[in-house]
Amino acid sequence: MPTNLPPDALDKWAEVEAAKGPREKMEKMQEFLKYVPQHKGTMKLRGEIKRKIAIIRNDLEEKKRKGTGKSTGGPKIFIEKEGSAQIVLLGMTNVGKSCLMTATTNSKVLVTSTPYSTHEPVPGIMDFADIQFQFIEAPAIMEGSSDGRGTGNVSLGLARNADGVILMVDLSQDPIGQLELVLSELEKSRVLVSKPSGRVEIDRRHTGAALRIILVGSLVDCSMHDVENLLRNYKINDAIVRISGNVTLDDVENAIFETTTYKPAVIVANKLDLPGAEANLRHLIQYVNGKLPIVAMSCEQKTGIEKLGQTLIDALGIIRVYTKEPGSKTDTGRPFALNRGSTIGDLAKNIHKEFLSNFLFAMVWAKRLPFSPKKVGLNFVLDDGDIVEIHLK
Ligand SMILES: Nc1nc2c(ncn2[C@@H]2O[C@H](COP(=O)(O)OP(=O)(O)OP(=O)(O)O)[C@@H](O)[C@H]2O)c(=O)[nH]1
Numbered sequence: 079m080p081t082n083l084p085p086d087a088l089d090k091w092a093e094v095e096a097a098k099g100p101r102e103k104m105e106k107m108q109e110f111l112k113y114v115p116q117h118k119g120t121m122k123l124r125g126e127i128k129r130k131i132a133i134i135r136n137d138l139e140e141k142k143r144k145g146t147g148k149s150t151g152g153p154k155i156f157i158e159k160e161g162s163a164q165i166v167l168l169g170m171t172n173v174g175k176s177c178l179m180t181a182t183t184n185s186k187v188l189v190t191s192t193p194y195s196t197h198e199p200v201p202g203i204m205d206f207a208d209i210q211f212q213f214i215e216a217p218a219i220m221e222g223s224s225d226g227r228g229t230g231n232v233s234l235g236l237a238r239n240a241d242g243v244i245l246m247v248d249l250s251q252d253p254i255g256q257l258e259l260v261l262s263e264l265e266k267s268r269v270l271v272s273k274p275s276g277r278v279e280i281d282r283r284h285t286g287a288a289l290r291i292i293l294v295g296s297l298v299d300c301s302m303h304d305v306e307n308l309l310r311n312y313k314i315n316d317a318i319v320r321i322s323g324n325v326t327l328d329d330v331e332n333a334i335f336e337t338t339t340y341k342p343a344v345i346v347a348n349k350l351d352l353p354g355a356e357a358n359l360r361h362l363i364q365y366v367n368g369k370l371p372i373v374a375m376s377c378e379q380k381t382g383i384e385k386l387g388q389t390l391i392d393a394l395g396i397i398r399v400y401t402k403e404p405g406s407k408t409d410t411g412r413p414f415a416l417n418r419g420s421t422i423g424d425l426a427k428n429i430h431k432e433f434l435s436n437f438l439f440a441m442v443w444a445k446r447l448p449f450s451p452k453k454v455g456l457n458f459v460l461d462d463g464d465i466v467e468i469h470l471k
């Protein structure tokens with residue numbers, strides 16, 4: 079059920095929303111927290127706000143450091159994206175995250191049986207089937223990471239910012255227990271790895287624009303009136319709110335704090351070479367029951383890497399679209415990595431914004447087409463492996 083915040087807290091939240099810069103936002107969030115009662119129902123909210131404060135503080139310190147050239151000591155939460163997708167490696171200590179980085183990427187990172195040896199995020203690029211994945215090893219997850227224990231704010235902050243996550247477990251030691259722990263820390267920090275059944279988007283508008291709620295789906299435990307009341311309690315009077323799928327009042331409240339986020343995930347079950355690993359893998363597969371893809375690997379023996387690449391492509395819904403210049407016989411060799419469902423229009427936008435405004439038509443070569451190449455327009459839906467030639471005015 080919604081957190082039922084007292085009126086003072088709701089007023090304070092309105093001040094957070096109205097804050098101008100990040101510093102003011104952080105200060106208003108700190109004040110807001112003082113008005114949020116401490117009980118089980120508000121635990122997740124408190125955790126999330128604390129994390130937001132930590133992220134802003136980290137950001138401000140980073141800016142200050144850049145300005146003065148002095149280090150403030152804390153590890154970076156945001157790592158600039160490179161390649162087609164940023165994937166964060168999450169797992170308990172010693173599961174083999176650094177070993178995976180060394181086996182698949184160009185990064186230099188220490189592989190050792192000493193626990194908690196990676197305490198800062200480490201990025202690296204994995205090249206696979208014309209796609210570049212940026213992997214980031216996050217400092218190990220432990221019980222309490224979502225409360226900020228260890229470098230929990232960094233690791234979970236990275237996950238929130240990524241395009242996808244790898245949940246890594248050690249097959250020689252209770253992989254189910256490890257997976258449960260990592261999933262529970264993620265859930266406590268409101269990062270979901272299974273697609274939510276519904277979606278709430280709140281598009282804030284200028285004062286006087288009024289509140290419009292568009293429902294394309296169903297409200298599970300409340301009426302439109304309840305939704306409107308909740309929004310108005312938070313002083314959200316000018317916004318377009320789109321609700322799709324099956325949504326609870328809790329989901330609406332989460333959307334106000336922009337908290338719950340969904341990340342595609344792949345489980346990497348590592349150390350398949352060790353005794354007992356095969357049996358544990360069978361238990362893990364049974365437990366996960368098809369809800370998430372599992373890739374069994376031995377990072378030390380470098381097995382399972384191909385399967386990992388393909389599984390990530392599928393889980394993230396990436397398609398590779400190759401382009402060629404009109405008149406040229408071959409494509410450029412470097413594809414655009416697009417989301418499944420992308421159109422010629424999306425591709426054109428990706429190449430250059432002028433490609434969209436000057437677009438005339440495109441030719442597509444694809445095995446699935448009865449006649450190839452085919453002349454198409456901006457709405458043509460692309461698929462993996464398509465070759466496209468764009469003609470401009
Ligand atoms: N047998 C076997 N050992 C592995 C494998 N992968 C990693 N290890 C060993 O497991 C230990 C921990 O590996 P790391 O890659 O450093 O683990 P980590 O997850 O990065 O650990 P932290 O950064 O400390 O959290 C090292 O002694 C590795 O040699 C594997 O596939 N098989």
Ligand SMILES: [Mg+2]
Nearest residue numbers: 175176195196
């Ligand atoms: Mg490590």
